[in-house]
Amino acid sequence: MLSDLLGLTGRRVLSVRHEPVGSGQMAGSFRLTPTYDDGDGLPPTMVAKIAVGDASQRQFASGVFRNEVMFYRDLAPTLDVPVPACHAAEISTDATEFVLLLQDMAPAVQGDQIAGCTPQEARAVAVAAAGLHAPRWCDESLFDMRGLALPGHDDRLLMDSVLEPMAEAFRSRFDLGRREAAAIDWLVAEAGPWLERKPSTFAVIHSDLRIDNVLFGPGDTVTVVDWQTITVGNPLRDIAFLLSTSLSIADRREHERDIVGAYHKALVEKGVTGYSSEECWADYVDSLIQAPMIIVFGCGAAIPTERGDRMFRVMLERSAAAIDDLVPGALG
Template identity: 30%
Template sequence: MVHDMTQIDAPASQLPFSVNGLTPEWLSDALTQDDRAVIVADVDVTRIIWGSATKVFATLTFAENARDIPTQVCIKGGFDERSRAFGLGPAYELEGHFYRDLAPGFAAEVPASFYAATEADQGVIIMEDLTARGAEFGDATDLWPVDDVATTLEVQAKWHAALWGSTKGDRKWLPIGAKAARDAFTVMLSPEVFHPLIERPEVPELSAGLRDDARVRAGFARLWEHDDAATHTINHGDAHFAQLYRVPGAAPAYLDWQTACLAPWAHDVSYFLGSALSIEDRRTRERELVRHYADALAGYGGPRLDDEEAWYQYRLHTLHGFAWMCVPTVMQPSAVVEAMAHRYGAALEDHDPIGMLLG
C-alpha cells in the first residue's frame, strides 16, 4: 500500500542543521501549505535515534492545524556533524528529493510524509511516526523467518519491475549508483581509515585479500564501473535488513531512502540477503531465494532473468556488504555492526566477489 499523503517542498528560509533548530516557528512555516495554516505551539522531543541520518521523534501541540497533521511525527535530516563528516550531506539532500518527487505513486509502501525540502548538503523530511501504526522494525540482532525474507524480495521485485530500464530523465537528482554511499565509503577505504576500522573487535578475522586496502578499492572500482554500464532500475541502495519495517497485516517496507539510485537489480537483492539471513540459512537457501526474486520480477512484468546469469550477478554484488567492515559505531550501534559484519564477511569469503572482478 502506498500512502496518498501530500508531498511538500515548501521553501524554508534555511533548513535546520541541528535538533535545536526544530522550533515551533520553523515547523509552523514548514507545515503550512497554501491556505492551510498549521501553527505549532509546542514541540516535545520524545526520542532521538542517531545514525547516518538523525531521526527526531516529537509530539506536536497545535494552535491551528488545517492539514490534520498527526500529533506524533518523525523529523529526519542531517542533524549530527559527526556523521556529516563522512561526506553524507548529499545523502540527506537526496532523501528529500525522493520523498518529494518519487514517493508519491511509488510501487511499494513508504512512510507518509508531510514536508520534504532540500538545500545544499541537507534534506529534511517531516513524516509519520510509524510506531503509531504499530510498526515492527528490522533488528540486525533479531532476524525474521526465511519466509518473511522471501516476501521482502517480492516487494523489491515489484518496484524493480515497475521502474525497469529507468534513466535519469526528469529526475536529475537521482544518481547512477549510490553516490552518497560511494563517497562516504571512499573515505572509509582510504588507507589511514581502512585499517583501524577493519581491526576493530566488531569485525571478523578477514582473509588476506580482504585486508588489502588497495585490492578492495580496485574491486569496488571495477564493480562500480560494471554497475554504471548495466541496465538499471531504481534501487533503495542500502537495502539491508535493519532498514525494514512492517505494520500489522502488511508486507515489509523500507525506510531511509537517502541512497536511492539507478543501479542493477542485484545491488538491492544481494545486499539484502547478506544481512537478512543467518550465515547457515544464507548458505543453504540463497540460490533458491534468488530464483524466488527472479520469478516475482517476471510476475510483476519485469524481464525473465537467466538463472545462471542471475546467480553470477548476485554473487558479484556480495561485495557491497564489505561496507559493514568499515561502518563506524557513531553511525550504528556496536552490536549491529558486529552482527552485520560477520554475516557479510562470511558471504564475502564464500563468494569471493573481488576475485570474480579482478581475476
C-alpha cells in the same frame, strides 16, 4: 514552524511533544505529537527526520541528506515500494540542514540488524524491493536527476584513493578473524574493477537495504526507510546486501535461492521482461561485494557507537561467509 511545514491554512499547531526513535547514525529521528487548534484530518503523530552532528559532520553528509529529500519529493511517487507517506520535505541551499515529516508507522517496529531476521521477513523485504526496482527498470531518464548516474572511471579513481585507507582503519579498529580479514582484502582488490564495470541492468537502488532500515508491521507488512544512499546500479546489489547481512549464516545458506527466486518472480509480475532467473542469480552472486564495501565506508562515515561497532562486526561475519560460500577462491 511546524504549522508552515504542514502547509496549514487557518489552523495551527499549538504545541508539540517529541521523543527519539530509531537508531540512525547519519541523522536523527523523533516522533512528534502535535496539539492543534483544530486537528480534524491532520496526523495525530508523525516522525521528523533531521540533520544531526556538528557543522563538519553535516557538511560531510550533505549529499546523503540531499538524496533522501530528493527520494521523497521526486522518486517515491514513481515507484511501488512501501514507504511512509511524506508530509513535508525541506532542505537548505547547502544541504547541511534538512527536515522530513513522515508518516508514523507505529505499531510497526524497526528490524534489529544485530539479531537478524527470519527467512520469511527477508523474503517479504526482497519482494518489496521488486517494487523499488521494477518501475524504473533500465530507465535512462533517471540520469536526468541530480546525483543519479552509473559509476565511471573517475568514480573508481576516487574510490581507489580512499578505500585502502578506510579499509586499514577498519582493520585497526576490529580484531578480525581470518575469513573476515580476507573479505576486506578481497574488497580492496576487486572493488575498483567491479564498480567501473557497466551492469547489464540498472534501476534505482537503496544501497543500504538491511533490516535496520525496515519497519515490520502487522500482517507481515514491511516499510522501507532511510533513503539517504540511493543511487543507480545493478538491482541485485540491494538483494545481496539484504540477505548476506540480515540472515544468519545457516538461514541464508538454506533459503537464499528461494528468496532470490521470489524476488525475480515479483519483478516479472511487475512488468520486467528479458531477464531470466539464471541472470538474476548470477547478478546476486556478483553483487556480494556490496556488503563489505558498505560496511567499510559506513563504519568510516558513522559516528562511532558501541551498538554500531557490534553491528558492523556481525554484518561482516555474515557477509564474509556468503562470499566464501558463493565466490570460489575469493577468500583463499
